[in-house]
Amino acid sequence: MSKVIFDNLTVNQALDSMANSISSSEIYMIGIQRGGARVADALQHRLQKQKVSVQRGNLDISFYRDDLDTIAPNPEVRPSKLPFDLSDKNIWLIDDVLYTGRTIRAALGEIFDYGRPASIKLAVLLDRGGRELPIAADLVGLAHQAKPEQSVKLITDPEGWFVEQRQVKS
Amino acid sequence: MPKLKIENGHVIDPANGIDKKTDLWVEDGKVTAIGKHSGTADQIIDAAGKIVCPGLIDMHVHLREPGQEWKEDIESGSRAAVAGGITSMCCMPNTGPHIDHAGIARQIIERSDQVGLCNVHPIGAVTKNLNGKELTEMRELTRAGCVAFSDDGAPIWHAGVMRKALEYSASFGYMIIQHAEELALTKDGCINEGWISTQLGVTGMPVEGEDSMISRDIMLTRRADARYHVAHISSKGGVKMVRDAKAEGLHVTTEAAPHHFALTEEEVLGFNVDAKMSPPLRTEEDRLAVIEGLRDGTIEVIATDHAPHHEDDKRCGLSCAAFGIVGLETMLPVSLGLVRDHVLSMSDMIAKMTCNPAKLLNLDSGTLSVGAEADITIFDAGATWTLDREKLVSKGKNTPWHGKKMTGQVNHTIKAGRIVYQNGQIC
Amino acid sequence: MKSLKHLFGIADLDREQIEYLVNLGDSFIDINRRSLKKAPTLRGKTVINLFFENSTRTRTSFEIAGKRLSADVINISASTSATKKGESLLDTGQTLAAMQPHVLVIRHSISGTCEFLAEHLENTAIVNAGDGAHEHPTQILTDLLTLKQAWGTPEGKTITMVGDIAHSRVARSHLLAAKKLGYKMRIVAPRTLLPAEVERYGCEVYHDFDEALPGSDAVYMLRVQSERLTDSCAFPSIREYHEAYGLNSQRLKKAGDDCLVLHPGPMNRGVEIATDVADSVKSHILAQVEHGVAIRMAVLAALCGGDGGDDGKE
CATH class of the missing domain: 3.40.50.1370 (Aspartate/ornithine carbamoyltransferase)
Incomplete structure (x- = not known):
């Protein structure tokens, strides 16, 4: 059982609004593989239209997860790529859906293995609630309160992006 | 001694050509009659549905005493023997000290008499210290009770020494038993050389190690006109050479161990140390050749090469584990497979572990002739049981048949008229 | 999985x-x-x-x-x-x-x-x-990663392995992996350095190195333990071994331009592999170490x- 909770139009409006909020002269943006990287791509595309200079990187946090004991490592190769020096930069960390906060915790850990930025701000397309760690986004495109037994996913279909909610076994 | 009647059993005594349902009478430790006999018995064993045959003989056993009593001793080995239906066995001289002088031979016989379960006939060493150099005093050893000579475990590798051993023993009618293995070919080897050794990455023992030694020995036997017996034959080539030597009229005989006609090298896959022995388990082709040798009479004896080892000698990885498996308690059930597969009649199979070895070694046992010592085995050829290594009577637990279903079970073992083993209990 | x-x-x-x-x-x-x-x-x-x-x-x-x-x-x-x-x-x-x-x-x-x-x-x-x-599974997985980087997949390729196959755990693991992943193995050694019935792995067996080279996509040189060679009479001398089974740039030409060179290390330069090959661009030996x-x-x-x-x- 799945239902679309945000359609293509709503998602795009949210992305437009996020791009406008982020906008400044120079932006360092890191997307979390895979959904966060796609959101970062979408934001980058919008910002570049505004002639903003965007430095992009991607993070794969697989090896920074804290749940290796329960799942096997994922062999899909989505290497982290941070082609700029992080030191003393103001970083935007981008993800698609913010839930427990564990991914963000792992991402922060990995970023600090690469360098010491001046600041990190978090932007997420969708905050679905249910935090298990004291982590909050600085910029939220869409907000929605989902139950623990529900999964909320950003679907990046070439025909159009939308957010889907489905019932999962708790 | 009470008068014992074994009634309604299927009595098989190959030496006398008896193979029928009848009664067997025992008195004063001797067989007194087969069939109708007037008189009353003090004790009756109902052997209906069972086979009653002469007590089995295993002419190739390592009892480890003296010297390695933690692996086995004469008492534990005797108990294991009667549990397997065996009432006479020959023990190999690779003890410590070796059976290369009369004192040790006498000591072993004395000890086995004390235990009183199973006849133990020592095999004397061919060379002192089994070193392959100097001959032992074979006449003295024979007087002390040795029934044949062997350096088993250590092949007599030196052709000159082997020639002299054959010539000397031939002068007095003694038999030389050879562990046929050319050590220069089998150095560091632990299983048969072939596809299995290649896959496991362990050094193999090529079959030519056995064949070349048998070939050489047969030539020397021909010249010496000696009695030569190949221990635990395992190869197709070896069986053929013995067959040809027999056809030529040479006094060449041989024995096969149950594992060599029941198992192949595949058993070792997974680094199974309990399938490691020398000679090693070989290919299916070799196994079938051994079976054919048993069928056509080339191989006249079944003997186990019972080689008990302590856990520590085995549990250390395939290439450093000790060679050998225990066999006393599995000889009969495994060999019965030959009868089920129609390789041998029941009588012929029994002959290979009774009168045939008795004849080779000039033993009185191995028959149910009236007047003979009443060594009798009663077994159920169809009873099935599952082998549990921990329940083996032998101190050695090294068997490849652990957890396997066995068909054929010993019910009674009678030694000189006395029931020494009865339905799982040693008496 | x-x-x-x-x-x-x-x-x-x-x-x-x-x-x-x-x-x-x-x-x-x-x-x-x-x-x-x-x-x-x-x-x-x-x-x-x-x-x-x-x-x-x-x-x-x-x-x-x-x-x-x-x-x-x-x-x-x-x-x-x-x-x-x-x-x-x-x-x-x-x-x-x-x-x-x-x-x-x-x-x-x-x-x-x-x-x-x-x-x-x-x-x-x-x-x-x-x-x-x-x-030696981690060595073979390492080689497969190196080959993945070079070829994408080893499937359909031919790897020619040379040396003491009899005592080589690397050889056995590769012979098993080849079957599972669909690449071909040629093994090259004198009979004294081959294990019994090795052809049952489904590999091609050569005694002449030069014959095995044409059509090879990679040449995998095994380390020679000199004492093992001469003590067990597997080979009369290192000199003769090098002449028959050593890889040098001249010989490598027979395999074609794209042929890679692999070695599990440590190398015996001048015995199984000449320095000009070990250090050439075709050599992926250090990539193997990294991987x-x-x-x-x-x-x-x-x-x-x-x-x-x-x-x-x-």
């Missing part, structure tokens, strides 16, 4: 598991190239390298792999001879297992040591770092991980 409890050898892995480990290794290459070469993946895990045979490079590779994933790595060199009785092996294994490591990495001269120890040790994952002439760390990270991570299940993040 079946999860991994131990890594004994290629024989126990199916194609999916082999590819999983190679791909996982691929994703670890990146961490090794960063300036800060550390991820917290195995934080709180203990890895013991138990080496009964000297092998500086394999041990170092495992040690670096464990440390870069934040595991606590302990190295133990236990010198023992193949003929020494084995109680000490089992005792050593049980003693170390009682200290509750997550992974025991074992190198031993006796084939089957890992299987033997695993039978007696519970709750410890065992990794075979080379056992006798049996298997060795990534593969061992992958193996350790895979053995410490759970049963798999969901892909993706929270």
Whole structure:
């Protein structure tokens, strides 16, 4: 059982609004593989239209997860790529859906293995609630309160992006 | 001694050509009659549905005493023997000290008499210290009770020494038993050389190690006109050479161990140390050749090469584990497979572990002739049981048949008229 | 995919598991190239390298792999001879297992040591770092990662392996992997250095190196242990060995321009491989070393991980 909770139009409006909020002269943006990287791509595309200079990187946090004991490592190769020096930069960390906060915790850990930025701000397309760690986004495109037994996913279909909610076994 | 009647059993005594349902009478430790006999018995064993045959003989056993009593001793080995239906066995001289002088031979016989379960006939060493150099005093050893000579475990590798051993023993009618293995070919080897050794990455023992030694020995036997017996034959080539030597009229005989006609090298896959022995388990082709040798009479004896080892000698990885498996308690059930597969009649199979070895070694046992010592085995050829290594009577637990279903079970073992083993209990 | 409890050898892995480990290794290459070469993946895990045979490079590779994933790595060199009785092996294994490591990495001269120890040790994952002439799975996974980088996939390619096949665990593991992954193996050696019935692996057997080279996509030179060659009469002299089975640039030309050169190391320059080949652009020998760390990270991570299940993040 799945239902679309945000359609293509709503998602795009949210992305437009996020791009406008982020906008400044120079932006360092890191997307979390895979959904966060796609959101970062979408934001980058919008910002570049505004002639903003965007430095992009991607993070794969697989090896920074804290749940290796329960799942096997994922062999899909989505290497982290941070082609700029992080030191003393103001970083935007981008993800698609913010839930427990564990991914963000792992991402922060990995970023600090690469360098010491001046600041990190978090932007997420969708905050679905249910935090298990004291982590909050600085910029939220869409907000929605989902139950623990529900999964909320950003679907990046070439025909159009939308957010889907489905019932999962708790 | 009470008068014992074994009634309604299927009595098989190959030496006398008896193979029928009848009664067997025992008195004063001797067989007194087969069939109708007037008189009353003090004790009756109902052997209906069972086979009653002469007590089995295993002419190739390592009892480890003296010297390695933690692996086995004469008492534990005797108990294991009667549990397997065996009432006479020959023990190999690779003890410590070796059976290369009369004192040790006498000591072993004395000890086995004390235990009183199973006849133990020592095999004397061919060379002192089994070193392959100097001959032992074979006449003295024979007087002390040795029934044949062997350096088993250590092949007599030196052709000159082997020639002299054959010539000397031939002068007095003694038999030389050879562990046929050319050590220069089998150095560091632990299983048969072939596809299995290649896959496991362990050094193999090529079959030519056995064949070349048998070939050489047969030539020397021909010249010496000696009695030569190949221990635990395992190869197709070896069986053929013995067959040809027999056809030529040479006094060449041989024995096969149950594992060599029941198992192949595949058993070792997974680094199974309990399938490691020398000679090693070989290919299916070799196994079938051994079976054919048993069928056509080339191989006249079944003997186990019972080689008990302590856990520590085995549990250390395939290439450093000790060679050998225990066999006393599995000889009969495994060999019965030959009868089920129609390789041998029941009588012929029994002959290979009774009168045939008795004849080779000039033993009185191995028959149910009236007047003979009443060594009798009663077994159920169809009873099935599952082998549990921990329940083996032998101190050695090294068997490849652990957890396997066995068909054929010993019910009674009678030694000189006395029931020494009865339905799982040693008496 | 079946999860991994131990890594004994290629024989126990199916194609999916082999590819999983190679791909996982691929994703670890990146961490090794960063300036800060550390991820917290195995934080709180203990890895013991138990080496009964000297092998500086394999041990170092495992040690670096464990440390870069934040595991606590302990190295133990236990010198023992193949003929020494084995109680000490089992005792050593049980003693170390009682200290509750997550992974025991074992190198031993006796084939089957890992299987033997695993039978007696519970709750410890065992990794075979080379056992006798049996298997050396992490080396082969390393080679497969190197070939993946070079070719994408080894499927349909021909690897020509030269040298002491009889005593080589690398050879056996490759012969098994070739069947599972669909590449061809040619093995080149005199009969004295071939194990019995080796053709049953489905490989092509050559005695003449020059005949085997045309059509080879990679040449894999095995290390020659000179004492083993001459003591066992496998070869009359190193000089003659080099002449018959040594790889030099002249000879390599027969294999065609795109042929790669591999070697598990350490090399005997001037014996099985000439310096001009070892250091040429065709040589992927140092890439093998680099990928060795990534593969061992992958193996350790895979053995410490759970049963798999969901892909993706929270």
